[in-house]
Amino acid sequence: MAVSLENIRKDIRMRNKSDRQMSSAWLLVYFLPIIVGIVVTVYTAVYMLDFISLIDPLLSTYNYPYDEFAAGFRSHFLILGLTWLLNFTMSIRFTYLFVNRRSTHFKRQKFLSEDIIAAINSLAKTKNVEVEASLSTIERTVREANAEEIEKSAILWAVLSTFVPFVQLYVYYFLFNDFYRHERREDSFWEDLGRTMNILGINFSVSRRTQAMPDRSFVLYLILTIITAGLFGVYWFYALLKDPTEHFKHHIETENQLLIALESVTV
Numbered sequence: 065m066a067v068s069l070e071n072i073r074k075d076i077r078m079r080n081k082s083d084r085q086m087s088s089a090w091l092l093v094y095f096l097p098i099i100v101g102i103v104v105t106v107y108t109a110v111y112m113l114d115f116i117s118l119i120d121p122l123l124s125t126y127n128y129p130y131d132e133f134a135a136g137f138r139s140h141f142l143i144l145g146l147t148w149l150l151n152f153t154m155s156i157r158f159t160y161l162f163v164n165r166r167s168t169h170f171k172r173q174k175f176l177s178e179d180i181i182a183a184i185n186s187l188a189k190t191k192n193v194e195v196e197a198s199l200s201t202i203e204r205t206v207r208e209a210n211a212e213e214i215e216k217s218a219i220l221w222a223v224l225s226t227f228v229p230f231v232q233l234y235v236y237y238f239l240f241n242d243f244y245r246h247e248r249r250e251d252s253f254w255e256d257l258g259r260t261m262n263i264l265g266i267n268f269s270v271s272r273r274t275q276a277m278p279d280r281s282f283v284l285y286l287i288l289t290i291i292t293a294g295l296f297g298v299y300w301f302y303a304l305l306k307d308p309t310e311h312f313k314h315h316i317e318t319e320n321q322l323l324i325a326l327e328s329v330t331v
Contacts, residue, residue: 069183069326069327071175071179071182072176072179072180072183072322072323072326073323075172075175075176075179076176076319076320076323078172078175152226155225155226156222156223156225156226157222159218159221159222159225159226159232159235160218160219160221160222161218162235162239162304163216163217163218163221163222163235163239164218165308166216166239166242166243166308167215167216167218169308169312170209170213170215170242170246171215173209173246173250174206174209174210174213176319177202177206177209177253178206180257180322181199181202181203181206183326184199184202184257184260184261184264185199187264187266187329188264191264191265193263193264193265195260195263195264198256198259198260198263199260201256202253202256202257202260205249205252205253205256206253208249209246209249209253212245213242213246216238221235233286236282236285236300236304237282239304240280240282240303240304240307241282243277243307243308243311244277244278244279244280246311247276247277247311251273254270254318255270257270257322258270261325266325266326266328266329267325268321268322268325270318270321271317271318271321273310273314274310274314275310277307277310277311278307280303280307285300
């Protein structure tokens with residue numbers, strides 16, 4: 065039991081690295097090219113109007129200061145180019161972070177689940193209590209998670225979503241779908257675990273989630289993004305930030321309760 069409990073502590077300490085709670089400030093990645101594009105376009109239009117106003121329409125020979133005009137125009141395109149490069153870099157970065165926190169969280173949860181099962185088995189043998197029937201349900205849930213929650217390469221998907229058309233949409237799809245299914249499966253795991261620990265005489269119950277992850281429709285979100293000319297994409301992006309963060313917050317509360325319950329047995 066002592067070894068299993070120490071492994072659980074290690075799994076919980078890994079939470080700080082795996083359960084990355086990304087700030088809503090990442091919405092700037094979505095807004096930045098739009099804002100800069102509008103500013104540069106307006107500035108360019110004003111610059112061109114100001115330049116044209118310098119031309120005397122009464123002159124029969126036109127001697128425009130082309131060098132000055134070209135230099136100013138090039139500076140505007142340089143700003144747009146730098147903005148595109150920044151957005152390009154940030155796009156790769158946030159896709160990497162999204163996919164990486166999915167994979168690292170699922171991996172950590174796999175280790176935690178296996179160590180919890182080992183701890184329950186150890187306690188059952190120590191107390192000579194039969195828990196095989198209840199524990200088999202938990203083990204089945206873990207096997208399903210291992211089969212479905214396959215690790216995805218964050219670097220690969222970040223690169224593909226940047227250079228291959230429509231891959232980013234697929235990334236959005238599996239992030240929504242995978243986390244939703246993970247949370248539903250996890251709720252069953254915690255419920256069955258609480259029942260099993262009660263059989264062992266350990267008081268452990270998981271509080272209800274304050275914000276359960278909604279089953280978001282990828283097709284609906286895609287249609288709304290198209291018909292709103294990308295404006296709904298702001299909320300879509302926000303949901304990708306918010307849903308996992310709320311999921312991770314529940315983990316903190318539940319895992320702390322679990323650790324207190326298990327440590328009370330060994331005291």
